[in-house]
Amino acid sequence: MDAQPYTIVIAGGGTAGWMTAAALGQFLERGFRIRLVESEEIGTVGVGEATIPQIRLYLRALGLDEDAFLRATGGTLKLGIEFDGWRESGHRYMHAFGDIGRDVGMSPFQHLWLRARAGGFAKPLAAYSLNEIAARAGRVHRGDPITAPTIPPVPYAYHFDASLFARYLRRFAENRGVDRIEGRILKAEQDGDTGDVTALLLEGERRVEGDLFIDCTGFRGLLIEGALATGYESWTHWLPCDRALAVPTATAGAALPYTRAIARAAGWQWRIPLQHRVGNGLVYSSAFLSDDEAETTLLENVDFPRRQDVRQLHFTTGRRRKCWNRNVIAIGLASGFLEPLESTSIHLIQSAISRLLKLLPGRPIAEAERREYNRQADFEIKRIRDFLILHYHANQRQEPFWQACRDMALPDTLQAKLDLWRARGQIVREHEELFTEAGWFQVLAGQGVEASGWHPLADQIEQGELAEFLDTIEQLYTREASRYTPHDAFIAQHCAARG
Known part of the structure; x- marks a missing residue:
């Protein structure tokens, strides 16, 4: 790892942002700087309250106490x-x-x-x-x-309150050194040659620079779509609810x-x-x-x-054509949307985080890493x-x-x-x-x-x-x-x- 910390910037909070921040804060202790940018003025979707059993692996990986988690989120157990x-x-x-x-x-x-x-x-x-x-x-x-x-x-x-879950994970992440920055993101600054995102430009003429950017800005996909125009594949002909x-x-x-x-x-x-x-x-x-x-x-x-x-x-059911484009990885609703029929929304966040940790890039990012990440994400969804x-x-x-x-x-x-x-x-x-x-x-x-x-x-x-x-x-x-x-x-x- 270079002497300069490798900075990962998470754009957006909510369930996706804070699940990502908590995991990165837990596992990337040395040589990394994790920053999350969110605005209290922007609400989150926050209706994903039902999960599948794999969520227990996430809690276990973070060392979270199940009973304390359920108390904090108003949670109940779910058998099917x-x-x-x-x-x-x-x-x-x-x-x-x-x-x-x-x-x-x-x-x-x-x-x-x-x-x-x-x-x-x-x-x-x-x-x-x-x-x-x-x-x-x-x-x-x-x-x-x-x-x-x-x-x-x-x-x-579990069934739980998604907004309380995000709040619970925020405390966990900040206790592990994740730097939260309050502010509305105006746009992404990009390298003129490579097209990579180099910084987030915030209100008040502030810049947040990074090496890798995680887009957790929800349906709008501020980075993956707004900056990089990645494209979206609609599946409404198969899943017609909108x-x-x-x-x-x-x-x-x-x-x-x-x-x-x-x-x-x-x-x-x-x-x-x-x-x-x-x-x-x-x-x-x-x-x-x-x-x-x-x-x-x-x-x-x-x-x-x-x-x-x-x-x-x-919403439009479907997926982003690439979940990882240049130096931006979309997680959560920014990567695509499948309605909550089988309670998979939070699991897709969890599996994306696991995939990110397994294929975590260095400087420069290898195209093979991007390609494999996208192949796995495409197959899963x-x-x-x-x-x-x-x-x-x-x-x-x-x-x-x-x-x-x-x-x-x-x-x-x-x-x-x-x-x-x-x-x-x-x-x-x-x-x-x-x-x-x-x-x-x-x-x-x-x-x-x-x-x-x-x-x-x-x-x-x-x-x-x-x-x-x-x-x-x-x-x-x-x-x-x-x-x-x-x-x-x-x-x-x-x-x-x-x-």
Whole structure:
């Protein structure tokens, strides 16, 4: 490392900015200077309140105490996501975290289940999911299994207040030497020869120089797009919702340990239970629903008094054509946007930070580093995109919005997955795809996508033995979940927010 500190400048705060600052402050102690520029006058989107289990790896890497984090952010535990009405009105299923059933030898569980269902003795997938059994009972657990050592641990994530999370991480980052600069960014100064960003120009004729710039300025992409004109690839032909309304309401009763995604006529509604409020929102397509109709739909379907006015967001699903362009890396909404259907927004921030640390450049930046970063980012977001499209495409609803989703042409990568599943129940996870075979299995089955057969290995088990095997799984998981702690009692015991 050169004698002169390598300066990384983060443009923008919020969840993306402070997650990045906290991680860089934690791991880059010598030879680096981390600076974050934000303005208190500029609000953040701040509706990303639901996560997936990988967030626990981030907290662990920073050495954060889970209970202290949950207290500070009004957090609750999350065991999965319930999809209400996505296949058709009145039908519900859950994408629960963790495995479904158990494999037998080289035969994945989905083949055993498909064979048993064809034989008329398989129950719905919920019977073979420890997480879903616990979630439906409103119970949670962390640590080793209680009733049998062969039972897998319960994977879980969190619901939390995104603005409180950013505030919590800001304290952490500043305690590790991150320099916060208050000010509105007017524009980026660029090198006339290379086009690299050399400094941020702030109000008051101030300059913040750096070697590497992280764009966390949200949808506007002040550096990655405003300065570098990187370009944006729209995916609205596959993910047609382009607006969202958000409103918090008061809490009442026990907080469910799962997120709810409820299909509506031209989109879907989220419900996210925190300790101090419930996050509510409606994601919708303006081509099928007016803003006034959307607000009426949302407010007619919230259960408790509003805490704030309804906020509206406009967005275009898609991705930046390069997340790393010249010496600017876009993280968070500046890099692209996938709606919060599977709670991936915060995970995409987390994975971008991990990718940045692994491919951290020196002086000068090597093109090979940029190329590999962009390749990985492109693969990740496209595979998540395909998973989200599946929810919309595989439906039996009758409204025009849902009919249009059912009729749309699919990306080749998603079509290939559907063809494999329909042929013989095969699910192939390619490289480091985020969603596992168990996740695809639950959504394919939950949305009613039929497989015409199963792997021959599933036929090697005698029918009575297979029926007994399935019954045993259900009994073990039901007994285990019954010993777990009610969610509200867990919060009260370990991590109740003060005040």
